Amino acid sequence: MIEICKLTKRRVEPTSNELPQKYEQVKIFSMSVGHGVGTIDFMECIEEIKEEDYKKLIEQCEDYAQFKLGNLTKYFEVEIFPEHAQKLIPQMPDCSLKDIFSSLEEGFIVIRKSI
Numbered sequence: 001m002i003e004i005c006k007l008t009k010r011r012v013e014p015t016s017n018e019l020p021q022k023y024e025q026v027k028i029f030s031m032s033v034g035h036g037v038g039t040i041d042f043m044e045c046i047e048e049i050k051e052e053d054y055k056k057l058i059e060q061c062e063d064y065a066q067f068k069l070g071n072l073t074k075y076f077e078v079e080i081f082p083e084h085a086q087k088l089i090p091q092m093p094d095c096s097l098k099d100i101f102s103s104l105e106e107g108f109i110v111i112r113k114s115i
Protein backbone atom coordinates (compact mmCIF):
# COMPACT_ATOMS: atom_id res chain seq x y z
CA MET A 1 0.00 0.00 0.00
CA ILE A 2 1.19 3.52 -0.80
CA GLU A 3 0.39 6.21 1.79
CA ILE A 4 0.01 9.86 0.86
CA CYS A 5 0.71 12.03 3.91
CA LYS A 6 0.55 15.78 4.27
CA LEU A 7 2.13 18.16 6.72
CA THR A 8 -0.90 19.44 8.59
CA LYS A 9 0.67 21.79 11.12
CA ARG A 10 3.94 22.79 12.70
CA ARG A 11 4.37 23.56 16.35
CA VAL A 12 7.33 24.61 18.40
CA GLU A 13 6.91 25.41 22.06
CA PRO A 14 9.46 27.71 23.66
CA THR A 15 11.60 25.93 26.23
CA SER A 16 11.67 28.78 28.71
CA ASN A 17 11.60 32.53 29.03
CA GLU A 18 15.23 32.48 30.14
CA LEU A 19 16.58 31.60 26.66
CA PRO A 20 17.44 34.75 24.66
CA GLN A 21 15.32 35.19 21.52
CA LYS A 22 18.23 34.73 19.10
CA TYR A 23 19.04 31.34 20.65
CA GLU A 24 15.38 30.37 20.57
CA GLN A 25 15.44 31.02 16.81
CA VAL A 26 18.51 28.79 16.42
CA LYS A 27 16.67 26.02 18.25
CA ILE A 28 13.60 26.41 16.04
CA PHE A 29 15.72 26.34 12.88
CA SER A 30 17.64 23.27 14.08
CA MET A 31 14.42 21.44 14.80
CA SER A 32 12.96 22.27 11.41
CA VAL A 33 15.93 21.04 9.37
CA GLY A 34 17.32 18.20 11.45
CA HIS A 35 15.70 14.84 11.95
CA GLY A 36 16.43 13.57 15.43
CA VAL A 37 16.91 17.06 16.85
CA GLY A 38 13.22 17.40 17.63
CA THR A 39 9.83 16.80 16.12
CA ILE A 40 7.72 19.69 15.01
CA ASP A 41 6.04 18.21 11.95
CA PHE A 42 2.63 16.63 12.27
CA MET A 43 1.87 14.43 9.29
CA GLU A 44 -1.57 13.12 8.49
CA CYS A 45 -2.29 10.29 6.06
CA ILE A 46 -4.78 11.77 3.60
CA GLU A 47 -5.00 8.94 1.07
CA GLU A 48 -3.92 5.39 0.35
CA ILE A 49 -3.26 3.96 -3.10
CA LYS A 50 -2.78 0.33 -4.02
CA GLU A 51 0.75 -0.32 -5.21
CA GLU A 52 -0.47 -1.67 -8.57
CA ASP A 53 -2.55 1.48 -9.16
CA TYR A 54 0.44 3.67 -8.29
CA LYS A 55 2.62 1.82 -10.81
CA LYS A 56 -0.07 2.26 -13.50
CA LEU A 57 -0.24 5.97 -12.69
CA ILE A 58 3.54 6.36 -13.09
CA GLU A 59 3.42 4.61 -16.47
CA GLN A 60 1.00 7.30 -17.69
CA CYS A 61 3.24 10.17 -16.58
CA GLU A 62 5.85 12.05 -18.58
CA ASP A 63 9.61 11.91 -17.90
CA TYR A 64 10.05 14.17 -14.85
CA ALA A 65 6.99 12.73 -13.09
CA GLN A 66 8.12 9.17 -13.83
CA PHE A 67 11.52 9.98 -12.35
CA LYS A 68 10.29 11.85 -9.25
CA LEU A 69 7.37 9.56 -8.37
CA GLY A 70 9.26 6.44 -9.49
CA ASN A 71 11.93 7.05 -6.84
CA LEU A 72 9.48 5.53 -4.37
CA THR A 73 10.54 2.04 -5.45
CA LYS A 74 14.17 2.92 -4.74
CA TYR A 75 13.92 4.98 -1.54
CA PHE A 76 10.50 3.92 -0.10
CA GLU A 77 9.68 7.59 0.53
CA VAL A 78 9.40 10.66 -1.69
CA GLU A 79 8.88 14.25 -0.52
CA ILE A 80 6.94 16.62 -2.74
CA PHE A 81 7.29 20.35 -2.09
CA PRO A 82 5.18 23.01 -3.85
CA GLU A 83 7.90 23.64 -6.44
CA HIS A 84 7.96 19.91 -7.29
CA ALA A 85 4.18 19.78 -7.46
CA GLN A 86 4.10 22.60 -10.02
CA LYS A 87 6.42 20.57 -12.29
CA LEU A 88 4.51 17.32 -11.71
CA ILE A 89 0.96 18.55 -12.35
CA PRO A 90 1.25 19.08 -16.13
CA GLN A 91 3.01 15.71 -16.52
CA MET A 92 0.35 13.60 -14.79
CA PRO A 93 -2.98 12.18 -15.93
CA ASP A 94 -6.12 13.26 -14.10
CA CYS A 95 -6.18 11.47 -10.75
CA SER A 96 -6.63 12.14 -7.04
CA LEU A 97 -2.86 12.51 -6.53
CA LYS A 98 -2.80 15.29 -9.13
CA ASP A 99 -5.64 17.00 -7.24
CA ILE A 100 -3.65 16.75 -4.00
CA PHE A 101 -0.59 18.29 -5.68
CA SER A 102 -2.76 21.07 -7.13
CA SER A 103 -3.87 22.09 -3.64
CA LEU A 104 -0.31 22.14 -2.21
CA GLU A 105 0.58 25.76 -1.51
CA GLU A 106 2.81 25.32 1.55
CA GLY A 107 4.35 22.51 3.53
CA PHE A 108 4.93 19.25 1.73
CA ILE A 109 3.52 15.85 0.80
CA VAL A 110 5.23 12.57 1.67
CA ILE A 111 4.54 9.53 -0.44
CA ARG A 112 5.68 6.38 1.31
CA LYS A 113 5.52 2.69 0.76
CA SER A 114 4.12 0.91 3.78
CA ILE A 115 5.95 -2.28 4.64
